[in-house]
Amino acid sequence: MNLRELRTKVKNLKADIPGIISLLVFDRERNLLLYGESDDLTLPLGGISDCYARFASRLEMAHACRQSAIGKSIKRVNIFSGKMVVSVRTLSEKHMVVGECMGLRCLAPLNHGVTCLARTLEEAENG
Amino acid sequence: MVDEIQQSDTWERGARAKPREHPAGKAIKDVLKKMAAESPGCVVLCVYEDETGYPMCHITDGTILNPETFSCFMARVQSAAEEALSARLAGPSPGQDRTSHIIYVMVETERFTMFSRRIANCLSLLLVLRSPAECLGMPIELLDRWEPRIRELVINPGAYPVS
Numbered sequence: 001m002n003l004r005e006l007r008t009k010v011k012n013l014k015a016d017i018p019g020i021i022s023l024l025v026f027d028r029e030r031n032l033l034l035y036g037e038s039d040d041l042t043l044p045l046g047g048i049s050d051c052y053a054r055f056a057s058r059l060e061m062a063h064a065c066r067q068s069a070i071g072k073s074i075k076r077v078n079i080f081s082g083k084m085v086v087s088v089r090t091l092s093e094k095h096m097v098v099g100e101c102m103g104l105r106c107l108a109p110l111n112h113g114v115t116c117l118a119r120t121l122e123e124a125e126n127g
Numbered sequence: 128m129v130d131e132i133q134q135s136d137t138w139e140r141g142a143r144a145k146p147r148e149h150p151a152g153k154a155i156k157d158v159l160k161k162m163a164a165e166s167p168g169c170v171v172l173c174v175y176e177d178e179t180g181y182p183m184c185h186i187t188d189g190t191i192l193n194p195e196t197f198s199c200f201m202a203r204v205q206s207a208a209e210e211a212l213s214a215r216l217a218g219p220s221p222g223q224d225r226t227s228h229i230i231y232v233m234v235e236t237e238r239f240t241m242f243s244r245r246i247a248n249c250l251s252l253l254l255v256l257r258s259p260a261e262c263l264g265m266p267i268e269l270l271d272r273w274e275p276r277i278r279e280l281v282i283n284p285g286a287y288p289v290s
Contacts, residue, residue, distance in 0.1 A: 042217065043217065051211045052215075058206075058210075062207070063200065070239060071236025071237045071258070075237060076234075077208075077234050080232070080233070081212050081228045
């Protein structure tokens with residue numbers, strides 16, 4: 001998937017998810033933000049992606065030695081705060097998708113959108 | 128990373144070797160049992176120490192042999208989530224008022240769904256469900272409903288003598 005296709009996909013998903021704040025796509029292997037959209041003006045996109053890249057790294061470390069008990073892969077992490085709900089999806093070995101939205105009501109569409117994007121990336125990777 | 132994993136493994140072995148009980152342990156367990164009865168998919172419920180992930184008080188349905196594996200994992204995820212959200216929302220630095228931002232954290236693997244929530248300054252409540260979670264709203268409602276009772280027991284154990 002090229003950057004243009006990715007951008008279109010993110011824009012379409014972002015339009016479909018009510019209350020969404022940000023949608024980001026990372027390259028986990030290179031620790032690189034591939035593409036992101038954010039309505040939040042308080043923190044630049046690079047700052048947002050850094051926060052979640054560090055989180056993903058710590059998540060991976062925490063999971064590394066407990067895979068046999070907990071499950072070999074983490075499908076999704078949701079973080080619920082008073083200000084926003086975050087959905088982190090690491091479906092693909094290579095990619096990670098992060099979405100942020102306002103309030104619990106947006107959770108289902110957010111999780112669905114993030115999953116769609118992660119699957120699309122995985123399919124593009126596999127051929 | 129290897130050091131961290133080894134340290135964590137050592138701690139988990141240590142946790143099994145030195146069981147400790149909270150003064151209100153029995154009363155807390157009773158509450159955990161009531162919560163489990165309301166959540167058929169529940170396999171572990173536990174109150175753990177934030178810093179170490181030590182399961183201070185727990186119940187299981189018998190399918191999970193090492194609840195500390197889950198509590199240690201969620202302690203780390205919760206801490207990482209707090210740090211990420213603090214940075215994201217430009218809030219207090221990690222360690223300061225850690226309960227301020229996060230309401231709870233949910234992790235879903237192909238085997239389990241785990242919910243973690245801080246209930247006091249240094250303790251958290253963990254709920255592990257068989258995956259997929261029966262209903263996303265239900266475990267959250269369960270935590271909401273029982274949290275005040277557990278919090279009371281944890282903070283003021285002397286007020287609730289063992290029955």
